Amino acid sequence: MTAISSAARAQAQDLLDFIDASPSPWHAVATCEARLKAAGFYRLDEVDRWTLKPGNRCYVVRGGSSIVAFTLGSQPLPESGMTLIGAHTDSPGLRIKPRPAEDHGGMCRLGVEVYGGPLLATFADRDLGLAGRVHLKAGRTHESRLVHFAEPLIRLPNLAIHMNREVNEKGLKFNKQTELPLLLGTSDAALPADDRFRQLLAERLAVNADDLLTWELAACDTQKGSFWGVDREFFANSQLDNLASCHAGLSALIAAGDTMQTCVLALFDHEEVGSESAVGAGGSLLGDLLQRIAGACGLDAEDQRRMLARSFFISADMAHAWHPNFPAAYEPCHKVMINAGPVIKHNANQRYSTDGASAARFMAICEKAGVPCQQYAHRTDLGCGSTIGPILAARLGIASVDVGSPMWAMHSVRESAGVIDHAAMIAALTTAFTQQ
Numbered sequence: 519m520t521a522i523s524s525a526a527r528a529q530a531q532d533l534l535d536f537i538d539a540s541p542s543p544w545h546a547v548a549t550c551e552a553r554l555k556a557a558g559f560y561r562l563d564e565v566d567r568w569t570l571k572p573g574n575r576c577y578v579v580r581g582g583s584s585i586v587a588f589t590l591g592s593q594p595l596p597e598s599g600m601t602l603i604g605a606h607t608d609s610p611g612l613r614i615k616p617r618p619a620e621d622h623g624g625m626c627r628l629g630v631e632v633y634g635g636p637l638l639a640t641f642a643d644r645d646l647g648l649a650g651r652v653h654l655k656a657g658r659t660h661e662s663r664l665v666h667f668a669e670p671l672i673r674l675p676n677l678a679i680h681m682n683r684e685v686n687e688k689g690l691k692f693n694k695q696t697e698l699p700l701l702l703g704t705s706d707a708a709l710p711a712d713d714r715f716r717q718l719l720a721e722r723l724a725v726n727a728d729d730l731l732t733w734e735l736a737a738c739d740t741q742k743g744s745f746w747g748v749d750r751e752f753f754a755n756s757q758l759d760n761l762a763s764c765h766a767g768l769s770a771l772i773a774a775g776d777t778m779q780t781c782v783l784a785l786f787d788h789e790e791v792g793s794e795s796a797v798g799a800g801g802s803l804l805g806d807l808l809q810r811i812a813g814a815c816g817l818d819a820e821d822q823r824r825m826l827a828r829s830f831f832i833s834a835d836m837a838h839a840w841h842p843n844f845p846a847a848y849e850p851c852h853k854v855m856i857n858a859g860p861v862i863k864h865n866a867n868q869r870y871s872t873d874g875a876s877a878a879r880f881m882a883i884c885e886k887a888g889v890p891c892q893q894y895a896h897r898t899d900l901g902c903g904s905t906i907g908p909i910l911a912a913r914l915g916i917a918s919v920d921v922g923s924p925m926w927a928m929h930s931v932r933e934s935a936g937v938i939d940h941a942a943m944i945a946a947l948t949t950a951f952t953q954q
């Protein structure tokens with residue numbers, strides 16, 4: 519029997535609630551912002567001049583889909599550096615095009631782009647909703663509003679096996695242009711698809727359809743998170759990669775309270791598409807903020823460099839758990855098991871930022887937190903994924919480690935992970951923020 523403490527169960531339930539409230543990266547940032555505000559953090563705007571002092575708890579949002587929160591510690595930055603935790607707010611999936619709706623053979627369909635690398639077949643036959651943000655005319659300018667259709671609205675029905683006889687041997691494949699459009703309804707001769715879609719959005723937002731300018735919308739799963747397994751030791755939800763790490767980092771920052779060291783939590787959009795954007799980890803966001811925090815604390819350029827040289831970055835992203843049905847997919851000496859603790863990810867080709875020293879540092883953090891940890895390396899004959907770790911390590915020159923909780927079915931619309939692992943990750947990250 520897997521013994522699960524009530525505290526671990528509550529943390530996992532809190533994660534499922536966090537994800538259910540965060541069906542898009544914009545919603546994820548809004549959910550984080552609400553939790554930070556409730557914990558006493560206040561918002562800084564990038565267009566203002568900042569003055570900061572020890573004890574300040576602040577956050578910055580860029581572009582609505584990336585957020586950086588920090589607690590200024592009591593120790594001087596050049597002497598203590600910062601502890602940073604990073605994760606990403608985006609998940610792979612289907613994004614609605616700017617002019618998506620078309621009437622096709624008597625049906626109204628929405629055209630999609632494939633965002634990142636989803637397991638496309640998992641989106642078929644799901645009860646899908648829509649979530650994201652809509653941009654509206656507002657006088658001489660515009661405003662953006664979040665929108666979430668949490669009920670089943672759109673669908674990608676499978677082709678019956680009678681027309682796809684080899685699907686179980688050859689796998690489920692879609693032509694991305696012609697076979698992925700999502701069904702929205704039966705065509706209406708009196709209302710073209712485009713007008714109908716605009717009306718749908720306008721009604722949901724209680725605005726005039728003429729005021730709709732454009733939108734950023736993702737197909738989202740409407741099924742809420744759930745526990746499964748004989749001891750309910752696993753959970754399933756959409757976007758565990760990487761909202762589970764966002765939630766763990768956020769929980770750690772809030773639990774850490776007032777700290778001696780300065781703690782930074784940086785959650786970025788666009789990891790799944792390479793991070794090269796104004797809000798992504800490859801952009802200037804974190805570098806700009808660290809420089810501004812240091813400047814607002816009165817550090818000169820020399821002391822800013824000393825601060826970075828003493829800092830430590832933990833890149834938290836999910837890891838691949840060993841799957842008993844597919845043993846050949848794994849490196850046999852690096853089997854990572856669900857509910858056996860946080861995973862340190864290694865790759866000699868720097869797809870992960872971990873080196874021996876940073877791995878040792880994270881092992882010590884886990885030991886201090888009283889949680890086990892595991893080590894992962896990908897099969898040598900398979901291409902390895904990457905994370906924001908190497909990108910930020912290169913940009914900032916900070917010692918970095920790549921870690922994550924083990925999970926199954928990465929990039930499925932319904933991923934799975936372990937209750938004990940999530941609690942262990944929160945414990946390790948909280949220890950990283952509070953250990954000095």
Ligand code: ZN
Pocket residue numbers: 606759760789835836
């Ligand atoms: Zn990820």
